[in-house]
Amino acid sequence: MAVCNFFYKLVVEIKKHASRQLEGSSSQKLKQILKMKAFFNSDFTKNTNEGRLMQQKLRIIQAISQNGHGITVPEICEELQISAPTGIKLVNQLQEDGFLRIVGKKETVNGRRPNIYGLNNVEFHALSVEILLKRISVGIIDSNLNILYYRQKTDFELKNTPECLASIRAFILECLQNSGITEDSVLGMGVGITGQVNNATGESFTYFNFMDQPLGEYLSTIFDVPVFLNNDTRCFGLAEKIIGKAKDANHAIVINLSRGLGTSLIIDNKIVNGVMGFAGELGHMQFGRKEKMCLCGKSGCLGNDVGGYALEESFIEKLSEGAGSLVKIPEDGKSIRYDEILQAAMNGDNLSIKLVQDIGFKLGNALGNIVSLLNPELIIIGGKFSRLKEILIGPVKTGLTSSALINPLNHCKVEFSELGDLGGLKGAGALVFDYFELIRN
């Protein structure tokens, strides 16, 4: 059976019930869909029997999707706080509607073995897009954040121009066509983009700010799906929260250390966005060298000392002062890439090791202040630098000790991400499942 977008089917049923079907242009439809969540919780659905039943059915589907396996009637009754007869009635109706099927029986101590119900031939897909300074990635992700299809373009440069936007649009379309996934099985598009982003409105302030409409709305009009936009590091943080090391953490700081420095904050089990989506700008906090001017117009921003750009700069500086290294400046005039320096450090190149350690100390020193401020239980270091765990861990901890209060520091672990290069892409797809509450974080 072809993958059906039964979730929408259910939503349409709810809409019918409300005598309000999705209608109008694609962008109008989008707005209606985006309001769905409020609709599910509206007084209308709560105040009629049939409306309440619809909501309960939806919650059963969400609960099965969230736990990744099936659910029994007693578990449904507990989760929804409903009586056994109501639980049985809902499950029977969902089975008749073709949404659920029996996937097994649960072992119990008293010998009764209740049926386990799972979703019937249903898969949710998210179209996932990660737009970084020098590469763009597109994937199709399932609700367990497995990547079913994936392509990356590295001959790409992010620019705030209509031409760059057109190339992104063409690449997404090409990937969608090549993926073999039917568009109607795609629940939505999650986009992680570098720079300043307002996740609530879908606005990107750094890139593609020349249009009348927000980037998220523009993409949803083009691809006719709901689009959820967030900063690339916040997407990465969400992936850590759902499938990574922050899975069981209520208070964590997730660092994305690659070309730039990004930070995602998890407080009380939630990713913090801030009122406009700007929370977590550790890279623009004044922990850096005062003589260095930042693109934001200030001097002393940490991001100018910590990250791939900073590593390239200090490497060139040291070479010009006469230091030796295994890494040679290319004769064709091309500049050295920071990933080559990271690789050299892993190969034992002393200069590269020293510079990476300097960055580790500065990062740790800045983070120590955040540890005193927020009292997190965990710091996760991700991004391209995370492969250098053995080299970084010592200096990061020394940096932390140099600035943090000792009590909160003693209760804060430092871990390195194991999500790899595709963590951000998975997190972008997770924005979609998170919105529809099909994933537990």
Ligand SMILES: [Zn+2]
């Ligand atoms: Zn700055």
